[in-house]
Amino acid sequence: MADPTHSSSPIFKLLLLLIIPVIYSTYVYQTDNYNAGPLPEDHSFETSISVPEWHDRILAKAQRIGEGLLHGPEDLAYDPKSRFLYTGCLDGWIRRVDLAGDGEFKVENWVQTGEHGRPLGVVLGLDGSLIIADAYEGLLKVSPDKEVEVLVDEAKGVKFGITDGVDVASDGTIYFTDASYKYRLDNHMLDILEARPHGRLMSFDPSSNETIVLLGDLYFANGVAVSPDQKSLIYCETVLRRCRRYYIQGENKGINESFIDNLPGYPDNIRYDGEGHYWIGLSAGRTMLWDIFFKYPILRRILYVVDKFVTVPKSMKNSGVLGVSLDGQPVALYSDPNLILATSGLKIGNYLYYGSLYKSYISRIDLTQTKIPEK
Ligand SMILES: *[C@@H]1O[C@H](CO)[C@@H](O)[C@H](O)[C@H]1NC(C)=O
């Protein structure tokens, strides 16, 4: 029998291949400043909440819209008057899809947010404008005649790193998030893996141009949705797999409380559908591997270093869209093992539209036809 420690043994080579990066990483992470942290002590790794209705093979029923013309349509906004569906794309363009044209879906290049823009959150303003959380440019307003204006790109002297989610209340106040002041969108995974609270929830008052930091220390602050009674808003923290409520009016103003915890995936945008449900894009499903990484900061530090040499594949599968009642009860989940980075969900009529960080199209599923065979 061959000596397994002999250098020509395939087992030895394999061991070497695995051990060298680990030893090297351990050495480097101690000298490197990548200080991945533990999740808060009260963060739960228990079984995720159970969803009464789970459609877990939605790709078979999904229809693609604007394929090849809509790269990375991250968030969606619908204008019921003009019947245009707006989305922000990877190349900085806001594009709109005509939903009136009976299944034809004409796609129009509408406006580019800036030379280096990357529009994420999009929402209709009260005056026919579009309000945009642009990852690189800040909080923007685009007038109906396509004039782009930067509303704000810093607060309390700290520049936004990844302006991300946005919604507008009926009094015109704009609520928005900066996912991280530390990192930019092109390396946002570093912020997620570092798992330290670099995010902020803010408001912008268009009548005074005043920006207020409502909450700091958020773990990758992402989507925002104002509640239909205008008393509170729901904001999502991707890293902690949860969305919380923050009161914007009334006697509880300024208070934050839990809304939905222990989601089956990592939340991105959230939108209210006008019919009693919020829809939360789950950009990636929860997996055992992600749990292990989030439990042990040292593994994330090692991953950080190893990733500099070889790109470690990070599972983004089992993405989906979760419908939640006004009081934070899960109602229905539409997901698929092969769905990757679905970032938003918007219900229009009987259809659930969803965006994506990387795909070249918007998708939709007909909710009246979701009798999808379960496995
Ligand atoms: C807010 O900013 C806009 C654009 O810079 C400006 O035209 C407007 O006068 C400002 N409003 C107030 C109240 O300062």
Ligand SMILES: *[C@@H]1O[C@H](CO)[C@@H](O)[C@H](O)[C@H]1NC(C)=O
């Ligand atoms: C939420 O409110 C609690 C007090 O109830 C406070 O301790 C905490 O800092 C608040 N969360 C954030 C993110 O500010």
